[in-house]
Amino acid sequence: MNKENTIKYTIAIPFLTNEYTFSISRKTNWSIIDYLFLKELSQREMTVKSLSDFSNLETQVVIQILLPMCNVGWIDIVTSRDSFIFRITEMGEIAYSLSVKEHELICKVDKYQRKREVFVDYFDNYYSVYSFDSLLLTHARYMSEINKNKNIVTLPIDDSNSYPKYTKMYSVMAREHEKIDNVRDEAVYTLTTKKYLLVDMLYIEGRKEGRIIDDNKVKKLNEKLIRQITNTLPAIVKDDNSLLKAPLSKDGNNYEIKVIAKRGDVDFVYGGHNTKAKLIELIQSSTDFLVIHSTFIGKWCIVNDDGYTHLFLEIKEALKRGVQVYILWGKSNAEETDENFEKSDSEDKAVEKKLRDFNESCHQEGMLNVVNYNDFRRTDSHAKFVITNHVDKGLCTMVSSCNFLYAKFERFEASVVVCNDQFTKYFLEIAANICCGKSTFDSKVRKEFRGLSSNIADTPNDVDIPNNEKLELRLVLKHQHHSYIDLAAQAKNKIYIISDFINTSPIRPIFDALKKSEAKKYYYYSKKSSYIDHSEIVEMHDDLKSADSLSQLGAHHSNSHAKVLAWDNNDLLITSLNWLSASAPNNLVEIYHEIGVYVQGWDVAKDFIKVFRSL
Known part of the structure; x- marks a missing residue:
């Protein structure tokens, strides 16, 4: 290594990013001073000077307090020869009368939509553009040119972490007084664009860490990411074998969502026949929607010698009740280079035909509501689940080892049925993510699943339940x-x-x-x-x-x-x-x-x- 006391270098911190449209509510909060001013104006008209004398505040401060109430139509300004006169309006009288009991003015809520960019780091932390001192991050396409001119160390990013997590978005995208009500995806919904935050560093020979030259640039970043930045040393130090760049490691979070439930809201289902009985019961009790995800689908689960199977006859009854039924198919499409491609492709097309025939039979019975097969798009998932709104138990999810639409229910299976709003809300988000398969483009079914999920209210998890x-x-x-x-x-x-x-x-x-x-x-x-x-x-x-x-x-x-x-x-x-x-x-x-x-x-x-x- 060149024997210098210090080395200047730059760390390129990658973020996966995309733009989303946010539906937002913004509250205008009023203070006790606003309430007192409106109370005085409800009794008489007042000038700025009289309000200044009343409150012992400078006239300029008084005007700053009054203008927001003018903007919402609670106060009118009347000009006179000597001064401005403020008087309460009819809307102001109503606002004051509604606030007399609580001595607090009612909040004004504005609703609007804004398109905002979301950023995700290596550790799956979410940021808005206001998390960075610099509003302009460097797009990936320009990094190769920048690398020619600077001593840059680039941190890695996990490109596969592209599914958006909306709960995390909600917590970081709202600005002061805002509440995120909903998020609408663009045509490409995944976090596929890559941008970099460039942070200038100084390494002092013999130290174990680098020093960030401008702390303001990173002060809103996650602490673990900041530690990784300071632990990352210039390439010349690594080449000299004196200190190595610290490896990145994920947090040890071993679950995606955690809920507390009563034993009566959770059902354990063991055995093939019991699994079939529970599946039938969920179909029979379904309201609003029913989602069935099966890795494989067999013709024998659709039709038999007597016509449609018990399973599909119950699905037809659910359709007649107005339940929107979705069947998701997990199995990956066979590659054309696969030696079994023709056999697999032929079997899949035969299954697709049976499923289309089922919908056609519904039409022939005068039914407009039919099964949504997600255009037979494969989810590439081995998971097995059912999601519905149970007529008696409410929102529930069944997670199983059983291929519901392939099994003959003769083997031992294990399943768990969870009747819990938050658990089902998150599972609908998963269904939304996987229904597009390998595609990064949004789809009609994905929008519908996201709509179902966003309509489920967040509920507290601190339930007081006896330990047993x-x-x-x-x-x-x-x-x-x-x-x-x-x-x-x-x-x-x-x-x-x-x-x-x-x-x-x-x-x-x-x-x-x-x-x-x-x-x-x-x-x-x-x-x-x-x-x-x-x-x-x-x-x-x-x-x-x-x-x-x-x-x-x-x-x-x-x-x-x-x-x-x-x-x-x-x-x-x-x-x-x-x-x-x-x-x-x-x-x-x-x-x-x-x-x-x-x-x-x-x-x-x-x-x-x-x-x-x-x-």
Whole structure:
């Protein structure tokens, strides 16, 4: 390294960004002085001087107080030969009479729409343009040219974190006295544009951190991002091997949303026949809307030898009641280069025809309301869920291991039904995000799901429930699953992991992570993945037994399709993730590809284990 005392360099901080249209309410708040002035004017007309004498305020301050009330039509200004005279209007009299009891003037609420730009950093923090000292950030297209002229260190950004999180938007996009009522997406709804904040730095030789030259430029940024900026050193220091640039790491948040619910508002459903019965019951009890997301769809779930199946006959009855029914298809379209493309494509087209025929049969019965198939656009998600507004229980969501529109309901399944407004509100946002598949363009169905979600009012989560009736529920996305393996490692007695398939994927993230646990481990699967042979299963079994004498790995005789992690008595995670065959890396790629619900509550794991062991 060049032996200089200081090195000047620049850090380029990337943000994913997009513009959204915000529906906004803005309140005009009045002070007690405004109230007292209007009270005096309700009794007599007054000049600026008389109001100044009354309040002991300078005349210029008096005018500043009166002008906003003039603007809303509460006060008129009458000119006289010597002075301005202020008098109350009819609207002012009404405003004063409404405020007499509380001694506080009613607020004026303005409603308007504004297009504003949203910025998201590496750590998933949200910002408005007013979070930056400089209103103009550098667009990605200009960075290569800037890099030629400056000693720039560019921080990374996770491009896959492109789904907007509206709750976070609401908290940062409102300005003083504003409230965000709603957000409307543009044609491209994802956070796809990349812009950079350029921060000039100074490195003093021998120090462990760089110094930000202009603190005002970053003062509104998240503290963790600021620490990353100061910990990032110029490239020449790294080349000299004296100090390395600090690596970035995500926060250890292991859930997307957390709610507290009464046990009576949560239903655990175990077994294939019980799963079918619950699905039918949700369809029969649906009002307003019904969303069914199934990874796969089979013709046998639509029609049989006698005509339409019980499932689709109940969907038709829901349509007759005016329920808007959506069926989302998760399975990815086969690539043309796939050797099984023709077979897969032919099967999919046959299913599409059966679904279209079903809608046509509805039309033939004189029905205008038919199923919305989202234009058969694939969500590329392995999650399985049902969302509806239940006639008796209100808004509810069913999360399951079961492919509702493919299963014959002969295998053991595990599901959880959550009747909770906030949980359902967030799940509708997920449905909105995944319904577009890999496309970044907004769609009619996505707008409708977002509309359903935004119409659900926010409710407090501080519910006072007795401990034996209280359940804590967390919505777990794909990249958050393996953090629950770390939690399970603290178990005292037993850990159960149930999976449909097995391959070598779980060796490091599961087997190695749990081998030091003092609890007994039970790993069960139904069948091996196609690309692993029996000898590899035997070898994995022997290696696991020698490394962890408290573990037991084997195929379960029940032909289970459930995907469950349960430990001790009170901790249970029901999911779509095949624990012993699927990978769930800690990144934001395909975050909605797998979705589960973690439940902590009295004996929830104990009850599941009892059912499973009885099979």
